[in-house]
Amino acid sequence: MTPRHVATIAVLTVHEVARRRVLWVLAGLAVVSVALVGFGVERLVSLAREDGVSEVQLQIGVSQVLILIAFMFSFVLAMSAAFLAAPAIAGDVESGVALALLARPISRTDLLLGRWLGLTAVVTSYTVGSGLLAIGVVRLVSGYGPPLPFVAVSFLAFEATVVMTLALALGTRLPGMAAGAVSVVAFGLAWFGGVLGGIAAVFEATALVRATELLRVLMPTDALWRGVVYGLEPPLAVLLARGMGSGEARQANPFFADAPPSIAVTAWAVAWLVLVLAAGASAFRRRQL
Amino acid sequence: MTTTTIRTTALRKVYARTVALDGLDLEVAAGEILGFLGPNGAGKTTAVKLLLGLVTPTSGGGEVLGRPLGDRAARRAIGYLPELFRYQQWLTAREVLGLHARLIGLPSARRPGEIDRVLALVGLADRGRDRVGGFSKGMQQRLGIAVALLGDPRLVILDEPTSALDPVGRDDVRSIIREARDRGSAVLLNSHLLGEVERLCDRVAIVHRGRVVASGRLGDLLGESAVRLRITDLATPPGTLLAGFGRVATDGPWTVVQPLDPDRVPDVVAAVVAAGGRVHAVDPARRSLEDLFLELVREPVEPVP
Numbered sequence: 001m002t003p004r005h006v007a008t009i010a011v012l013t014v015h016e017v018a019r020r021r022v023l024w025v026l027a028g029l030a031v032v033s034v035a036l037v038g039f040g041v042e043r044l045v046s047l048a049r050e051d052g053v054s055e056v057q058l059q060i061g062v063s064q065v066l067i068l069i070a071f072m073f074s075f076v077l078a079m080s081a082a083f084l085a086a087p088a089i090a091g092d093v094e095s096g097v098a099l100a101l102l103a104r105p106i107s108r109t110d111l112l113l114g115r116w117l118g119l120t121a122v123v124t125s126y127t128v129g130s131g132l133l134a135i136g137v138v139r140l141v142s143g144y145g146p147p148l149p150f151v152a153v154s155f156l157a158f159e160a161t162v163v164m165t166l167a168l169a170l171g172t173r174l175p176g177m178a179a180g181a182v183s184v185v186a187f188g189l190a191w192f193g194g195v196l197g198g199i200a201a202v203f204e205a206t207a208l209v210r211a212t213e214l215l216r217v218l219m220p221t222d223a224l225w226r227g228v229v230y231g232l233e234p235p236l237a238v239l240l241a242r243g244m245g246s247g248e249a250r251q252a253n254p255f256f257a258d259a260p261p262s263i264a265v266t267a268w269a270v271a272w273l274v275l276v277l278a279a280g281a282s283a284f285r286r287r288q289l
Numbered sequence: 290m291t292t293t294t295i296r297t298t299a300l301r302k303v304y305a306r307t308v309a310l311d312g313l314d315l316e317v318a319a320g321e322i323l324g325f326l327g328p329n330g331a332g333k334t335t336a337v338k339l340l341l342g343l344v345t346p347t348s349g350g351g352e353v354l355g356r357p358l359g360d361r362a363a364r365r366a367i368g369y370l371p372e373l374f375r376y377q378q379w380l381t382a383r384e385v386l387g388l389h390a391r392l393i394g395l396p397s398a399r400r401p402g403e404i405d406r407v408l409a410l411v412g413l414a415d416r417g418r419d420r421v422g423g424f425s426k427g428m429q430q431r432l433g434i435a436v437a438l439l440g441d442p443r444l445v446i447l448d449e450p451t452s453a454l455d456p457v458g459r460d461d462v463r464s465i466i467r468e469a470r471d472r473g474s475a476v477l478l479n480s481h482l483l484g485e486v487e488r489l490c491d492r493v494a495i496v497h498r499g500r501v502v503a504s505g506r507l508g509d510l511l512g513e514s515a516v517r518l519r520i521t522d523l524a525t526p527p528g529t530l531l532a533g534f535g536r537v538a539t540d541g542p543w544t545v546v547q548p549l550d551p552d553r554v555p556d557v558v559a560a561v562v563a564a565g566g567r568v569h570a571v572d573p574a575r576r577s578l579e580d581l582f583l584e585l586v587r588e589p590v591e592p593v594p
Contacts, residue, residue, distance in 0.1 A: 008391050012377075019379040096373035100436060103341045103369040104392040105361040288304070289343040 001113065005106045009114020010121065013088065017122050026080060030130035034137050037069055042141035059234050062144040067232050069134060070152065074159055074225060078187040081123050081164035086180035088115045089284065090171035099289060109281040116168055116277060123164050127157040144234075151260065152231025158269065159224040163187050165273050166219075169280025173287060186219050194222030220269040226257040227266075233257070292319050294444050294475035295340060297351030297358075301499075302335050302344060309335040311499030312349065319443070322466060322476040324490035326483065326578075328586045332499040333479045334372055337448055340477075341369060354443055365393050368437035372448040372479070374430055378422035382413055382432050385421060386439060395440050407435040410465055426453040434462065438469060445469050448479045463489055487578045497586045510581060515547030515574045516554045523566035530564055531557060545574070 017023045041062065048058055089112060092098040102108060131153035139145040146152060163183050170179035197212030216222055233256070261269075295317040302310040310332040317323045327333050338344045340351070342359015356363035376385045386404045395403060408414050411431040421429060430453040437445055447466070451459040459482075466476055466489060480486050486493060487507065494504035503510055515535075519542050520527060527544045528537045534557050538545045546557055551573055558568055 005392065008388070012388060016377070016379060096371060096375040097377060099343060099371040099373065100369065100376060100389075100433070101392070102343060103364060103367065103371075104389060105364040105394070106392050107361065288345070289338065 002107070002110055005110040006114045006117060009106075009111055010117035013115050013118025014121055017084070017118075022084065023122065023126070026126055027130075030126070030133065033073075034130065034134045037134055038137040038141050041065060041138050045142045058142070059144050062138065062142045063146060063232055063234050066135070066138055066144075066146060067229055069138075070131075070156065070228055070232060071225075073131070073134070074156060074228065075187075077123075077127060077156065077160040078163040078221070079184055081119075081160045082167040082180045082183040082187070084122070085115075085119050085164040085167040086171045086183065087176035088119060088168055088171060090174065090176035090179055093287075093289060094175065102289065108284045108287075112168070112172065112277065112281050112284055116165065119164050119168065120161055123160045124157045127160050128153050131156055146232040147235055148231035150231075152228050155224050155227030155231065155261070159221050159228065162219075162221050162224065162269065162273065165276050165280075169276045169283070172280045172284035187221050190215060190219035190222045191225065193219075194225070217268070220265070220272050223261045223265045224269060226259075227261045230257040230260045293317070293352075293355075294319050295351070295353050295477065297336075297340075297349065299349035300336070300339060300346055300351055301348045302332070302339060303347045308499055310339070313496065313499065314501060315351075315494055315504075317444075317475050317477055319475050320470060320473055321491040322470050322478060322489055324486035324493035325477055325479045325496065326481075326486060326493055326582060327496035331496045331586070333496055334448060335499075336496070337369075337446055337477070337479060340446065341367065366443040368439065368442035368445045368474075370430075370433040370437040370447045370450055372452070374433035376421050376429065376432060376436070379420065381418050381420050382408065382424075382435075383417040385432065386436060389436050389439055393440050403440060407438050410438065410468075411435045412461060427455065427458055430454060431458070434465060438465070441472055442474060444477070445474050446477045446479075449481065450478070451480070451482065451485065459485065483578045483582055493578070495582060495585055502585050503581070507578065511578065513548035514551055515545055516549050516557055517543045517545050517570075517572040517574045518557070518561065518568060519570040520544055520561055520566045520568055523561065523564060525564050527561075530560060530566075534560075543572075547574075 044065065045058060045062065048061065053061070087094075089098070092101070098111075101111065132149060135146060135149045135152070163186075166186060167179050167183035170182055174182070193212040193215035197209055197216065200208035200212060293316060295315060297313050297315045300310055300313040300315075301308070313332070313336055315325075315336070325333055325336070335344065339346055339358060340353050341364065346358065351358050353360070354363040354366055377388075380388070383404055386407065387400060390400045390403065404417070405414070408417050411434050413428065413431055413435065416424070416428065421432065424432065430450065434447070434450055437447060445466075450466075451462050454462060463485065466478065470476055478486065478490060490507065492504065492506050493510065494501050496502065517540070523530065527539075531537050531544070531546050534553060535546045535549050538547075549557070554571065554573055558571060561568055
């Protein structure tokens with residue numbers, strides 16, 4: 001690995017996203033979305049207060065709205081990350097740009113790592129920026145601020161990075177469209193697997209539980225999503241939920257988490273990124289251009 | 290320092306069931322222009338990609354600039370224009386060249402001057418700050434040649450460098466290639482334009498069905514030059530009159546003198562006229578590269594049953 005080459009490609013990638021106006025379009029959409037969210041939450045809170053809803057109920061309500069918004073945002077992010085990353089290598093190979101680049105003394109691993117680093121910078125800064133903006137606006141109009149906003153947006157960025165990494169790695173062998181589509185489907189399946197696993201646990205369907213556990217290992221986005229939810233919930237809601245019903249039933253609810261992802265799960269997600277990148281680099285090295 | 294820039298031995302590449310290259314033996318010396326010719330699908334582009342490490346050989350091997358095929362250190366001193374030339378459309382021409390300058394490790398202090406030099410060389414000096422996306426195909430090919438010549442590489446590989454250029458552009462590129470050779474670069478020129486190769490190359494290698502079927506200096510390959518004349522009213526037999534120029538033979542109405550330096554054709558005509566003969570036609574007879582190429586690669590036509 002040559003760090004100078006990795007840095008050159010990372011800067012080129014950020015430059016590309018900015019120059020092709022992708023970043024500005026996403027930023028514009030984020031501002032419009034946050035404005036709509038702010039308007040909607042303000043109206044809801046005002047109407048609820050006029051109806052005499054208690055502040056505790058309001059906090060829980062607003063936190064649920066915020067989690068729902070984060071949920072939609074996570075889907076948009078996953079799709080944006082997948083379709084941004086999938087053609088990063090695949091498109092260069094298909095168009096022929098990669099031929100001139102890889103005839104230079106740069107290794108394919110350096111090209112892949114540079115692309116990954118640049119895209120991670122874009123995805124992370126976009127997620128953190130727009131996520132914190134949304135949380136700030138909701139706090140401004142409702143008076144409710146989630147307890148761990150940085151934890152929530154960090155897990156959200158991590159989740160998007162996982163999808164982006166998968167799309168980038170798949171794009172070393174598959175056409176861009178296929179790599180993007182597979183990554184988005186994998187993200188959706190992982191989320192569905194999380195819900196299904198919780199339901200299976202309630203009904204003690206052991207085989208199904210194991211299948212969904214395997215799915216969560218193969219695609220760790222659902223575990224990371226639980227970290228987003230945990231960061232957005234008021235502690236009171238966690239306490240109340242812990243006092244009611246079984247733990248399995250709570251796990252089946254994708255909009256509730258009574259604990260952040262464990263260190264082991266988070267460490268696995270980091271290891272997963274490294275493994276997927278390594279597999280992508282290996283596949284790319286063997287590709288005949 | 291090695292004097293052989295490229296040497297391959299029995300280089301073979303098979304894709305699934307297709308044999309793209311079948312035992313290529315190739316040698317390019319430092320400071321020479323080698324024309325690498327062949328019909329479509331002969332394996333020329335595959336050979337170039339093998340030299341650069343863009344694909345790996347099924348068997349056989351070779352060296353480029355004294356290093357194994359695809360070696361990263363060797364690639365620092367290789368300039369390459371792909372047949373499918375395409376550069377980042379959202380960058381300016383200067384930015385594309387800046388990117389390649391960084392990748393080959395050109396010192397930052399030298400970069401602006403070197404970028405100016407190659408842009409001027411390919412006639413894009415005033416378009417350096419324009420985005421590549423707005424360039425015509427010909428301009429993009431010129432930019433590709435500038436990228437290939439950046440940093441004075443020891444080996445320049447040009448895959449169909451004039452495919453998108455008009456006649457003026459082609460002439461410019463010929464001068465550029467000669468200049469690169471004069472600066473000490475070896476040039477591997479992969480082209481379909483036989484006239485261009487004939488005018489430019491020191492040596493040629495003709496590849497057909499993945500194998501080199503002919504290679505050598507153009508003069509050696511095309512044979513000795515001659516002149517064919519249609520003469521009447523000559524009192525002295527042509528064999529006696531023209532014996533001092535070379536061997537004289539008769540081919541129907543034609544008198545053939547060979548070997549004969551093309552510069553001496555007017556002297557032959559003058560000798561015939563001085564002896565009272567009338568010259569009706571003069572044909573400087575030498576096989577063209579196209580004749581040789583067609584002879585080597587044309588498939589035999591199956592007789593109609």
